[in-house]
Structures are given as structure tokens and as C-alpha cells.
Amino acid sequence: MLLAATLLSVALSGQAAGPRTAVQWTDAGWQALRAGHADEAARDFDEALRVDARSPMAMLGAGAAAQLRGKTDEARQDLAGALRLQPSLTAASLLLGEILYREADLQGAIAVYEQALISAPTDRQLTAKLEAWRREAAVHDSFSQRIASHFTIMFEGPPDQPVASRVAEILEAAYWRIGGAIGAYPRDVVPVILYSKEQFRDVTQSPGWAGGLFDGRIRVPVGGTIDDRELERVLSHELTHAIVYGLASRGVPQWLNEGLAVLFERGAVAIDRAPLADAPLIPLSRLERSFQSLSSTDARLAYVESALATQKVIDLGGPTTIYNLLTNIASGMTFETAFERAVLIPYAEFLKTWAE
Ligand SMILES: [Zn+2]
Structure with missing residues (x-):
């Protein structure tokens, strides 16, 4: 922007x-x-x-x-x-x-x-x-590619082949699970790039707390020992962003985008509300923009709040709300109009009452 x-x-x-x-x-x-x-x-x-x-x-x-x-x-x-x-x-x-x-x-x-x-x-x-x-191009020069049905996976050298295969497997399963739940799939084949932790920080300039990134490609650090459940969580999270981007490439408030990503990274696990006990809520209206500049404590709170607010949206409007809301945004409506048409209450009212 x-x-x-x-x-x-x-x-x-x-x-x-x-x-x-x-x-x-x-x-x-x-x-x-x-x-x-x-x-x-x-x-x-x-x-x-x-x-x-x-x-x-x-x-x-x-x-x-x-x-x-x-x-x-x-x-x-x-x-x-x-x-x-x-x-x-x-x-x-x-x-x-x-x-x-x-x-x-x-x-x-x-x-x-x-x-x-x-x-x-x-x-x-x-x-x-x-x-x-x-x-970034220099880093990628030494990378190999693996093609999955819905993803192109880039990774460094033959040693990462088993990791790349596992990533492909996780992503293909998540593709159907999350796409099915939202009612939409990524528009094109999604490029996925697997980095070492150092390469990831260098290329993405992400804050220390970021476990992955979607900016048109899914970028994930996989260096060192990789916990399979953590890998699944991060990939599901970033894939959700890819699906949201496919439906509405702009105009989606960050809390909604991150809230969906957190909800779909979890499977059946309940949201951990612990960060809410330590600090007052950040007003949702302040979470409409990027979380990049937040401290790691505020970021934890922001993600939990986003997930709870997004869950509230789904509870209020039903299972097709998210699809309707995102396609409304993509059609050029202001977020306020898109929200009220999909969720059936004014956004201003939601901002005041969502946490009650
Ligand atoms: Zn995210």
C-alpha cells in the first residue's frame, strides 16, 4: 500500500x-x-x-x-x-x-x-x-524444485528432499481441509519456499516471532529439527492466507486474515486464551493493519483476539459467512458494507460487542 x-x-x-x-x-x-x-x-x-x-x-x-x-x-x-x-x-x-x-x-x-x-x-x-x-534470487539459485498437485515447492539441495515430500503431503491434505471449509481454493498453483532459519529472516525481514509468511508465496523456515505438528500448523496457517488472498487480494482486515489462519491451523484444538489473562484487549480496530510492528507479547495477544473475533463472525453468520464476506470485499464494497451484508450486523456494533 x-x-x-x-x-x-x-x-x-x-x-x-x-x-x-x-x-x-x-x-x-x-x-x-x-x-x-x-x-x-x-x-x-x-x-x-x-x-x-x-x-x-x-x-x-x-x-x-x-x-x-x-x-x-x-x-x-x-x-x-x-x-x-x-x-x-x-x-x-x-x-x-x-x-x-x-x-x-x-x-x-x-x-x-x-x-x-x-x-x-x-x-x-x-x-x-x-x-x-x-x-532473494541469489538464495534461490541453489534451490531445487518439487511439484505437487497444487504447489510448487522450492528447497535447498537434495538433503531436504524428505522434508520437501513431507511438506507436499501436509499441504495437499490441508488444501482440501481448509479449502473445503472456506468454500474456495487458491486460484493458481501456490509457490512454496523452504528456507533455513537464517535465510528466512534474511529474505523476509520478518520479526523474530514469525513462523512463516505468505506474500504471494508460502515461505517457511524448516532448518534444524522440525516438529511435525509445528510444521503442519505453520503450513496450514500460511495456506489459509493463500486461500484468503485468492478470494480477496486486498481490503481484508488483518484481524480477519490472521484469525482465519489461526482457526484453520488448529484443527480441533481449542484456542489458547492464556494471553488474554495478562493484558487488556487491544481494540480490534487497531488490528486492521499489519501485525509486523507488534512486540512478541502484543503479537500473541493479537493472534488470540483475531481468532476469537473471527470465530464470533462465523458463529453470528453461519458457515458460509467467511466466503460471503471475502467475496463481498473482492467485489469492491467497503469493509463495513461487506461485513454488514455477510454477518447481518453493522461492523461498528461488532467492534463494540464482539468480546462480550
Ligand atoms: Zn498469519
Whole structure:
């Protein structure tokens, strides 16, 4: 989302009433994007392109709007188009690179940023990201691959073959269990990368308490002795994120995303409420964003709260609530509207009463 903010600052200034020219429609589009109206913005950029099909700024805007609406293929095409018209359009490179990376095309993402550096050799965002991605690519160079039905598993060298097989087995079972419970499966084959603990911290820059990560790929540290139940727990957790992402690629509050992951990592085990005894609840509204910056104590509390709140959602709305809620979000509704339609109580009321 950092990137969206950067793009919005590209918006041009000055706006006469009733856009007519491509520049005016483009202006209107950026204003709509800034206000969070991605659908309206998409229409404005379409108008701009109707007037001038070769406007790089309109094409960049169309790409940004498509991305915000979860239309990744369209976004990729628009951004590539903008770059064909104006290779020095760094904002388009930044977003296109991010999208390719997110879609697990690491080499493609690196190529876009390398190309962009030719016009903007001092751009800090480009150089920092490129350095991190090259480091990741270097780690992956020594990796082997194993293909399971619904997963591609990357791991380091032949010694990890038994671990990779076990991971494939766990994931295939979890695929049917969790997918069946939510009523949806990941959209594509999910890339899975198994790291040593050191590689995992280095590549993901995750906080010490993180046991895995989903960012378009499932990344899991498996170094040292591996407890099979812990492996199953971590893989189920990250696979849940992959399924949620397949249904709604943006706009899902963190507490709901993590709550589902915790509920599905557990099988039939009850939620451990112990962290709740030590501290007052963190307001759920504060758990709508990433947990990355939380201390390990707060993180423990945040995960338990998220699981309990998510369980409450399911109790209130029934077994299909989660599917309905996520598809509502994906259709472009605000979270408040999506929530009220699926759960049948206002989100504001839920925030106040969920813990009672
Ligand atoms: Zn998680």
C-alpha cells in the first residue's frame, strides 16, 4: 500500500469543471483514486484513453486503478503499455515490479526495476528493492524444485528432499481441509519456499516471532529439527492466507486474515486464551493493519483476539459467512458494507460487542 500512496502523489494539479481533454480526465482519475474511488477512477482513465490512446499517464492511472480493484492481469497490461510509451515513467515501473513480484515472478520483477534504473539511477525505492530481490534470487539459485498437485515447492539441495515430500503431503491434505471449509481454493498453483532459519529472516525481514509468511508465496523456515505438528500448523496457517488472498487480494482486515489462519491451523484444538489473562484487549480496530510492528507479547495477544473475533463472525453468520464476506470485499464494497451484508450486523456494533 506504500506504493499506492506514492502513485497518488503523482497526481496532477489544477482541475476545471467537467473534464474534456485526456489530461483533464486523467486528473479526475487521480483525484478519484486519492479519494479511494477505484471504480470511478477506472472510468475516468478509460475516458482519457478514449480521447488519447497514447497517454502514458492515463495508462499508468488505468493500471493503478485496475490494481486497486484486484484486476491484476489488466493492471499488468496497462502498466507495461505505459512503459512502452514512456520507458522513464518510474511510477509505472515501481508498481509493475511490485505486481510481478507478488505474482511470484521474481526474475520479471528484477528485470522491470533494472530497466527503470536506466532512467532513474538514483531512485532510492528502486535501488533498495532491487538489492533485496537480487539477494532473494541469489538464495534461490541453489534451490531445487518439487511439484505437487497444487504447489510448487522450492528447497535447498537434495538433503531436504524428505522434508520437501513431507511438506507436499501436509499441504495437499490441508488444501482440501481448509479449502473445503472456506468454500474456495487458491486460484493458481501456490509457490512454496523452504528456507533455513537464517535465510528466512534474511529474505523476509520478518520479526523474530514469525513462523512463516505468505506474500504471494508460502515461505517457511524448516532448518534444524522440525516438529511435525509445528510444521503442519505453520503450513496450514500460511495456506489459509493463500486461500484468503485468492478470494480477496486486498481490503481484508488483518484481524480477519490472521484469525482465519489461526482457526484453520488448529484443527480441533481449542484456542489458547492464556494471553488474554495478562493484558487488556487491544481494540480490534487497531488490528486492521499489519501485525509486523507488534512486540512478541502484543503479537500473541493479537493472534488470540483475531481468532476469537473471527470465530464470533462465523458463529453470528453461519458457515458460509467467511466466503460471503471475502467475496463481498473482492467485489469492491467497503469493509463495513461487506461485513454488514455477510454477518447481518453493522461492523461498528461488532467492534463494540464482539468480546462480550
Ligand atoms: Zn498469519
